[in-house]
Amino acid sequence: CPPALSKLSRQGSKIRIKSEKSRRSPYNLPTKLDRRALSMQLKDTSMPSRISIPLGSKSKTQVWLVRNDGPCFWPAKTRVSYVGGDKFHDIDHVLVEEQVYPGDEVEVSVNFNIPPTCGRFTSYWRFATDDGMRFGKRLLIDIVVTDSL
Numbered sequence: 001c002p003p004a005l006s007k008l009s010r011q012g013s014k015i016r017i018k019s020e021k022s023r024r025s026p027y028n029l030p031t032k033l034d035r036r037a038l039s040m041q042l043k044d045t046s047m048p049s050r051i052s053i054p055l056g057s058k059s060k061t062q063v064w065l066v067r068n069d070g071p072c073f074w075p076a077k078t079r080v081s082y083v084g085g086d087k088f089h090d091i092d093h094v095l096v097e098e099q100v101y102p103g104d105e106v107e108v109s110v111n112f113n114i115p116p117t118c119g120r121f122t123s124y125w126r127f128a129t130d131d132g133m134r135f136g137k138r139l140l141i142d143i144v145v146t147d148s149l
Contacts (some may be wrong), residue, residue: 038070039127039136045107049142050120057114062141066127067105070135074100077130080108080139086121088112089141093128112141120144 046063053060068074074096081093089112100106115121125139 038068040067040069041065041137041139042067042105046109049140050144051142052144052146053114055114055116055118055145055147057145059111059113060143061109061111063107063109064139065105065107066136066139068100068102070102073102074127075129079128079130080110080125081128081134083124083126083134083138085124085140086115088115088121088123108139110141114143115145118145118147 042065044063045065046061076097076099078096078100079093080096082089082091089110091110094108094110096106096108110125112123121141121143123141125141126134127136128134
């Protein structure tokens with residue numbers, strides 16, 4: 001199967017799956033996703049944590065590269081959901097349309113609005129199944145809005 005590209009209509013957020021390994025049959029993998037499912041954030045591909053952003057900026061995009069380090073595939077319709085912190089974005093989740101096999105890397109992007117006041121703003125995100133079970137490590141958007149750079 002070729003790598004998949006899924007685009008979302010809301011705010012241009014997207015998921016891109018990158019696989020350099022050959023796909024394994026889902027019949028050879030554990031069929032029950034549980035809390036053993038792991039995600040490992042490899043890097044922030046768009047901006048580092050605590051980046052300074054000038055007051056008056058309109059919007060930015062946070063992109064994370066994440067790998068499925070667990071023994072199970074992540075089912076289609078897995079979400080990357082907002083779970084807490086400051087809410088300065090218009091969406092609550094980004095949908096992963098395709099299954100993500102162990103070893104596959106997923107690029108997740110979330111567009112967000114720059115808050116209209118100075119200060120540090122942090123938004124937390126987690127992977128979750130379509131029935132709401134969270135798994136993997138938290139992802140975060142961490143920005144500092146300043147009146148001058």
